[in-house]
Amino acid sequence: MPFDILKFETFLQVLKNILPYFFIGLLIIETSYLLFSLKKYSKKETFVNLITGAVCILAQLGLKLFFFANIYPSVYQHRLFDLPLGWYQFFSTLVLYAFFQWFIHVIEHKVRFFWCLHEVHHSSTHMNITTGLRNSIFDLISLEMLYLLIPFFGFHYIFYFLFYTLNKFWASFIHINEKIVGQIPALKYLLVTPAGHHVHHARNIPYLDKNYGELVPWFDFLFKTYASERVEPIQYGTLKITKEIGFWEAQLHEFKHLWRDIQATPKPINKLLYLFMPPGWHPGSFAKTTKQLQLEYQKD
Secondary structure, three states, rough: OOHHHHHHHHHHHHHHHHHHHHHHHHHHHHHHHHHHOOOOOOOOHHHHHHHHHHHHHHHHHHHHHHHHHHHHHHHOOOOOOOOOOOHHHHHHOOOOOHHHHHHHHHHHOOOHHHHHHHHHHOOOOOOOOHHHOOOOOEEEEEEEHHHHHHHOOOOOOHHHHHHHHHHHHHHHHEEEEOOOOOOHHHHHHOOOOOOHHHHEEOOOOHHHHEEEEEEEOOHHOOOOOOOOOOOOOOOOOOOOOOOOOHHHHHHHHHHHHHHHHHHOOOOOHHHHHHHHOOOOEEEEEOOOHHHHHHHHHOOO
């Protein structure tokens, strides 16, 4: 039987249609549980998350639709290799997608400019479904351009779209409040679990820059960037954000810190390095970078 790409397109359309209902359903279940069972809910932060998500969708929707409808198919038409359609290509695309997602996420944590964009997502001091919507309104495409390498290498773009959409479903789930879903040991090595992703959102020094995977954790295990919640209870936020903040502060405060650092150094080369060196780097010193902080933590 020939491999029918049209069936994947139909399945993808079904997924896209039910994604909003899936998110709303999870949100209702989580909110009901937190309000009526725990009597605890972060209204301010949830409101900021929802507003941020709405603005991001409006800002990015047209551009992403253009890329998905035009750029990805166009790149595939000019692909380097003609690969046979089949399950081998399907699963190979999953591995490629997972790697690029992991790699992009690493860059977002290790390069100061991209951290200024990504840090918005980490500025939430509570964890719930809406945290997944908390992203920079200025991050329109940026590093996602790397995903174009998937169709460029000859992997059908419909597979990328499928894993991209499945990741949206799973990303909603893994941000669920820790009181509702805890450890799921059976899934730990196959899929990213809520507990594993909660560690990624921690501001505790041992957990910084861990668990970059969003759909599968394979590359975190491979490159030793995986951590479990074993050392100490999770505290959400960042080293600079320890309490709830508003919409514009979340969007701009890290850029403000970057601009102050750039202004404070007289050497042009250091001004440039501030954009590309890891967060916490200062001319002549790595003392405040994640790697150095974790080394100091281990000594204590």
